[in-house]
Amino acid sequence: MSERSVKHPRSSVARFHWMLPKGGEVSLNGPQTPRDAAHYRLASTRDGSPAPVPDIPGWTHFGRCAEEAGIESLLVSFSKYEPDPILVSAALGQTTTKLKFIAAYRSGLMKPTSFVQQINTASAFMPGRLALNIVAGSSTEEQRGYGDYLAHDERYARAEEFLEVCHSFWRDSDDVNFDGKYYQVDHGKLHTPLFADRSIPEIYISGHSAQAEQLAVSKGTCLLRVADTVENLKPAVARVLERGIEVCLRMCVICRPTRAEAIEVAESLLPRDDMGQYERSVAVKNDSQMYREASEARDMWLSPLLWKGFVRYYGPVWTTLVGSFDDVAGALLEYKAIGVTQFIMSGWPELDEVKTFGSEVLPRVRRAGA
Amino acid sequence: MSLRFHWMLPKGGEVGMLTAQETSRVLTTKSTSKASLPDIEGWLKFSRCAEEAGIESVLMSFSRYEPDTLVIASALGQATKKLKFIVAYRTGFMQPTTFVQQVNTLSGLIDGRVALNIVAGSSAAEQRGYGDFLDHDERYARADEFLEICHMFWRRNGEVAFKGDYFEVETGQLSTPFVAPDRSSPEIYVSGHSVQAERLAQRQGSCWLRLIDTPENLVPLVERNREHWIEMCLRLCVICRPTREEALDAARALLPDDDTERQERNILNSSDSQTLKQALAKADEVGWMNENLWAGLVPFYGSSAITLVGSPHELAQAFLDYKAIGITQFIISGWPKLEEMVIFGNEVIPLVRDAESSCKSC
Numbered sequence: 001m002s003e004r005s006v007k008h009p010r011s012s013v014a015r016f017h018w019m020l021p022k023g024g025e026v027s028l029n030g031p032q033t034p035r036d037a038a039h040y041r042l043a044s045t046r047d048g049s050p051a052p053v054p055d056i057p058g059w060t061h062f063g064r065c066a067e068e069a070g071i072e073s074l075l076v077s078f079s080k081y082e083p084d085p086i087l088v089s090a091a092l093g094q095t096t097t098k099l100k101f102i103a104a105y106r107s108g109l110m111k112p113t114s115f116v117q118q119i120n121t122a123s124a125f126m127p128g129r130l131a132l133n134i135v136a137g138s139s140t141e142e143q144r145g146y147g148d149y150l151a152h153d154e155r156y157a158r159a160e161e162f163l164e165v166c167h168s169f170w171r172d173s174d175d176v177n178f179d180g181k182y183y184q185v186d187h188g189k190l191h192t193p194l195f196a197d198r199s200i201p202e203i204y205i206s207g208h209s210a211q212a213e214q215l216a217v218s219k220g221t222c223l224l225r226v227a228d229t230v231e232n233l234k235p236a237v238a239r240v241l242e243r244g245i246e247v248c249l250r251m252c253v254i255c256r257p258t259r260a261e262a263i264e265v266a267e268s269l270l271p272r273d274d275m276g277q278y279e280r281s282v283a284v285k286n287d288s289q290m291y292r293e294a295s296e297a298r299d300m301w302l303s304p305l306l307w308k309g310f311v312r313y314y315g316p317v318w319t320t321l322v323g324s325f326d327d328v329a330g331a332l333l334e335y336k337a338i339g340v341t342q343f344i345m346s347g348w349p350e351l352d353e354v355k356t357f358g359s360e361v362l363p364r365v366r367r368a369g370a
Numbered sequence: 371m372s373l374r375f376h377w378m379l380p381k382g383g384e385v386g387m388l389t390a391q392e393t394s395r396v397l398t399t400k401s402t403s404k405a406s407l408p409d410i411e412g413w414l415k416f417s418r419c420a421e422e423a424g425i426e427s428v429l430m431s432f433s434r435y436e437p438d439t440l441v442i443a444s445a446l447g448q449a450t451k452k453l454k455f456i457v458a459y460r461t462g463f464m465q466p467t468t469f470v471q472q473v474n475t476l477s478g479l480i481d482g483r484v485a486l487n488i489v490a491g492s493s494a495a496e497q498r499g500y501g502d503f504l505d506h507d508e509r510y511a512r513a514d515e516f517l518e519i520c521h522m523f524w525r526r527n528g529e530v531a532f533k534g535d536y537f538e539v540e541t542g543q544l545s546t547p548f549v550a551p552d553r554s555s556p557e558i559y560v561s562g563h564s565v566q567a568e569r570l571a572q573r574q575g576s577c578w579l580r581l582i583d584t585p586e587n588l589v590p591l592v593e594r595n596r597e598h599w600i601e602m603c604l605r606l607c608v609i610c611r612p613t614r615e616e617a618l619d620a621a622r623a624l625l626p627d628d629d630t631e632r633q634e635r636n637i638l639n640s641s642d643s644q645t646l647k648q649a650l651a652k653a654d655e656v657g658w659m660n661e662n663l664w665a666g667l668v669p670f671y672g673s674s675a676i677t678l679v680g681s682p683h684e685l686a687q688a689f690l691d692y693k694a695i696g697i698t699q700f701i702i703s704g705w706p707k708l709e710e711m712v713i714f715g716n717e718v719i720p721l722v723r724d725a726e727s728s729c730k731s732c
Contacts, residue, residue: 053547082545084476087440088444091444109467110468111464118441124407145467145539146468185498188498192406
């Protein structure tokens with residue numbers, strides 16, 4: 001494909017993104033301990049939690065702090081427990097000026113034509129500041145709640161078609177025709193263009209399966225996966241880079257002046273009961289390769305800094321980099337050295353951690369030339 | 371209850387436009403039209419004027435030529451305080467679960483100032499561009515299932531399970547609620563003139579939205595819908611000037627050249643919409659439907675161009691006549707796009723409100 005060379009400009013500077021906190025998580029009424037923040041997030045899927053309600057004041061405050069901290073984008077996640085990421089991004093695009101948004105969406109929940117119409121419209125309110133995180137699906141149970149009954153592999157085949165149709169609209173919006181197994185479009189036409197300095201938005205594809213990697217290579221700009229050790233990632237990263245796209249790591253971070261302090265915070269977050277264990281268990285996410293791998297790993301410390309103590313309770317995205325400012329900066333530089341160019345972080349509380357990260361870790365990374 | 375007045379949000383670039391010729395659909399469907407571009411500045415100006423004019427909501431239309439309505443409302447609602455948004459959307463373009471998640475999110479982003487205008491579909495050609503290959507009647511059957519599922523989510527009465535011809539949902543659950551000061555689900559305007567549209571409004575909507583007609587013609591329709599506890603909302607245009615003569619002059623000045631008519635006819639003829647067919651027949655047969663109601667612009671600008679023409683007193687009386695037969699809501703547009711709304715807010719609404727307050731039974 002001729003556009004490949006312009007589609008994936010390799011970042012020379014590492015790019016740091018952050019998770020958008022849950023609704024109400026950014027407390028504007030005083031300090032939270034890491035444990036408060038973790039509990040709030042864990043309870044966010046329970047009945048009665050205020051987390052599913054959009055929180056423009058809290059999110060705007062967080063967004064402005066993230067901008068100041070040098071964070072490039074916020075990832076707005078998608079699940080049945082949360083508000084819609086496209087609309088949240090469109091609204092927050094109005095209350096921030098520089099920050100980008102990576103809106104997560106699952107293919108199969110709407111027609112690709114409607115999806116492109118929404119994305120293009122949202123981009124007009126935030127030109128050049130909207131990217132996508134396309135997810136093929138989630139647990140079978142959650143997918144059925146959305147009326148989706150396909151199995152894991154078929155969901156990837158459908159996502160491939162979904163993005164193929166989207167790409168067609170972004171390339172030529174005036175006459176799109178597609179006749180696939182999952183989608184048919186006959187003389188599709190959309191007049192609202194994408195507002196960006198590129199014809200197709202950046203597309204992060206997440207997942208650990210071979211299908212996810214294939215989808216990222218064929219239709220995305222970046223493979224998004226959970227952090228692992230440098231040694232474990234090295235061959236996979238090399239393979240993906242070779243195939244022409246970037247790699248972005250999803251991880252949590254606890255950085256403190258000393259390693260001992262960071263470890264103390266990490267241990268304070270371990271649950272005293274089984275909260276979250278069922279919700280995030282492999283039984284629920286039964287066809288996700290990412291969850292299966294996470295449940296099979298035995299050691300708590302994957303490396304001196306990378307801790308998976310939370311994973312069995314809270315799921316693989318709670319894989320956490322724990323250490324001093326120098327430790328964490330050093331670890332990120334090692335990832336950069338093997339070719340990882342982007343990172344999506346989160347912490348407890350999000351607001352405190354993003355500020356610390358911006359003032360202590362990022363300058364160290366930048367000074368080292370990454 | 372006071373009459374409720376809503377207005378059409380002008381399409382992108384239209385806020386400054388003065389005439390129907392400039393805003394004709396023949397122009398807005400061209401790929402070079404500004405109608406495709408979100409007009410943030412123009413819309414903010416228009417929205418603030420609407421709030422000042424006493425307009426309750428703006429209706430945003432949905433088509434492949436325009437930006438997405440749900441997204442616009444999310445962004446525009448950040449910059450307005452009071453105005454509600456009636457978001458038009460077509461069933462069949464997303465899963466009902468996804469749709470409810472978006473609508474609920476929108477309600478949380480803009481303090482519940484959201485209502486829906488549900489449309490079963492548009493021309494077959496436009497629908498196929500969205501991947502929808504059902505015919506007119508089937509689209510209504512699907513819309514019924516779609517809204518049935520939406521209502522199940524809005525009732526928040528446990529997990530949603532549904533098995534129909536078009537949709538299937540199991541263990542459906544959404545945490546983000548619909549939030550509004552006074553409602554747990556949005557008002558739903560269902561538009562269309564077909565039997566199926568009316569039945570859908572009765573079964574799943576809160577209001578049937580249709581084109582204006584004479585009060586005499588509407589009486590039986592209002593009667594039969596009263597039994598179903600839904601309201602009726604009329605879509606119309608207005609031309610209001612200090613005197614009837616001036617209003618008639620302004621109306622006639624909106625008649626375009628022949629070329630627009632020919633192109634608009636092509637659009638009208640290619641549609642399988644009952645609404646369009648009925649409106650066009652009215653225009654061809656009668657022109658003036660009564661003293662103030664004029665269908666003369668329909669052949670040029672489409673079915674929604676049936677227009678109430680007259681002085682402020684004539685128009686206020688016309689609205690009170692509709693109120694007397696049981697119509698409660700109106701969605702209006704006019705030319706110039708912005709000024710006509712300001713005139714209406716200054717000249718007509720106060721007369722209607724005066725009459726309403728002096729006559730409690732009106």
